[in-house]
Amino acid sequence: MSDVLTISQVNELNYEEFIDLFGNVVEHCSICAAAVWRFRPFRDVYHLHQEICSFVDLLPDTGKEGVLRLHPDLAGRLAELGSLTQESSAEQKAAGLDTMTPEEKQLLKDTNAKYRDKFGFPFVICARQNKKEAILKGIVERLEHSAAEELNIGIEEVKKICMLRLLNIVPDK
Numbered sequence: 001m002s003d004v005l006t007i008s009q010v011n012e013l014n015y016e017e018f019i020d021l022f023g024n025v026v027e028h029c030s031i032c033a034a035a036v037w038r039f040r041p042f043r044d045v046y047h048l049h050q051e052i053c054s055f056v057d058l059l060p061d062t063g064k065e066g067v068l069r070l071h072p073d074l075a076g077r078l079a080e081l082g083s084l085t086q087e088s089s090a091e092q093k094a095a096g097l098d099t100m101t102p103e104e105k106q107l108l109k110d111t112n113a114k115y116r117d118k119f120g121f122p123f124v125i126c127a128r129q130n131k132k133e134a135i136l137k138g139i140v141e142r143l144e145h146s147a148a149e150e151l152n153i154g155i156e157e158v159k160k161i162c163m164l165r166l167l168n169i170v171p172d173k
């Protein structure tokens with residue numbers, strides 16, 4: 001089977017195939033794909049996205065924090081070790097995070113650590129919609145927010161990341 005599917009092909013997948021394909025549209029949260037399986041047939045890729053978003057929105061705050069915690073730091077330890085998921089690695093490259101100067105890298109590392117200390121979960125942003133400059137500016141600004149605001153913003157970013165990952169698998173022709 002090709003990596004790119006139509007929504008009709010998606011609707012014909014069995015559960016295992018569905019999880020294989022969509023298990024990481026929310027980073028390390030295959031429960032999101034497992035949860036929306038019951039809503040087939042999907043009208044289109046946006047319907048599939050909407051069901052995933054509704055599932056995430058219904059999670060208690062502890063669950064939402066968990067979703068954020070399963071995301072790797074941008075340009076963090078996992079990136080240095082080459083241990084990112086394929087999706088995350090491509091997204092971080094798209095933002096130019098693999099071409100940061102040593103100073104930019106250190107700034108992002110320090111700010112990521114401050115962010116995690118303050119909120120108890122990592123800074124999450126849709127890297128494909130932001131270049132490294134916007135990410136560095138964004139994290140400094142978002143450090144000023146409350147934990148409740150950051151939980152909401154982080155989850156909205158997870159939904160954007162999810163939409164782009166879904167469109168990679170089911171392009172909107």
Ligand SMILES: NC(=O)N[C@H]1NC(=O)NC1=O
Binds near residue numbers: 087092122123128161
């Ligand atoms: N921390 C963080 O934002 N990570 C993510 N962002 C993104 O676009 N892909 C990720 O893995």
